[in-house]
Amino acid sequence: MxxxxxxxxxxxxxxxxxxxxxxxxxxxxxxxxxxxxxxxxxxxxxxxxxxxxxxxxxxxxxxxxxxxxxxxxxxxxxxxLPSPPPPPSKEELRDARRRGLEEARQAARAAIVRSIGKRIELGIQLAELRTATPNNRRFGSIVRKQFDIHDSVFVGELQRVAGLYGGRQDITGKARNWHVLVALASPSLPSSARRQFEAKILAGENVTAKTLPPKRREGRGSPAGKPSLPSTDARRQPTTKSSDTNEHCEQKVSHSSPLRRWMVCCWLDSRCLNAGWLVQGTVFRFAGQVRKLLRDLQSREPVVQRESRSVF
Structure with missing residues (x-):
């Protein structure tokens, strides 16, 4: 230089x-x-x-x-040469960092709003196609070929959200993400609860999908009219007697498939058979020891008599 x-x-x-x-x-x-x-x-x-x-x-x-x-x-x-500018102070650095975070947050929010808008437009197209195509198989084939969507659950969510919030930019622009709209459009959510959550979103509150009530289910997913399986706590209770074990096994077998019931019955029969063999083997061993002891006593008695005669 x-x-x-x-x-x-x-x-x-x-x-x-x-x-x-x-x-x-x-x-x-x-x-x-x-x-x-x-x-x-x-x-x-x-x-x-x-x-x-x-x-x-x-x-x-x-x-x-x-x-x-x-x-x-x-x-x-x-x-x-002009003097170099002084280094920024801590407050200026803090303000610059805060502005950067706010700009990043606004950019992320704008991206979410654009994504929700695209999905609602897609849901409107799917709803129109569904109206023109009442056949389920043909409708699914057209959706897979034209829109490249292979998840029928996602197709239903798109149609429900588009039907409820297609013209509600006030809701879609303030909703946290797509999952919140899916939870709001769920058919299991009552209308009164849906209006309450919509009012919270319009008020600017942070409504997430976790704050919404879960979907109602019957018997942990089992069809109506059929008994559900015992709970995990009931399965993990320790048993001390064989009768309790048999009752527990019978309870499990009553709610299982025929093949499982047959396998469990075979397992119980094998346990009983093993117990019988164990008792029988113990009795045979005891009887053999008794017979051996008697033979030893019989073989020793003549020797004692001969020795006593020789002494006298």
């Missing part, structure tokens, strides 16, 4: 000397980040003329000439 300031500036091509190089190198230290503006500043500083004026004044010794020239260059560069 020192060489460029001397050689690329106007009128300083012949100022390549050791004193000028040292003075320029020390003077441009605080201004090196200015780049091209620093080189253009030396167009207004004729180094040879400055040195001639210093010599004409006869005020400096030869050993002081370099330091004096360095101070002169620094003063001229401060006058020519």
């Amino acid at each position: 020192t060489l460029r300031c001397i050689t690329e500036s106007e009128g300083n091509e012949g100022a390549l000397s050791e004193m000028n190089l040292r003075a320029v190198s020390s003077a441009i230290g605080p201004f090196e980040d200015r780049g091209l503006a620093l080189i253009e500043a030396f167009d207004q500083i004729p180094l040879l003329s400055v040195f001639e004026q210093m010599r004409a004044l006869e005020y400096f010794y030869v050993s002081e000439a370099q330091g004096a020239l360095e101070r002169i260059l620094k003063h001229k560069l401060r006058r020519i």
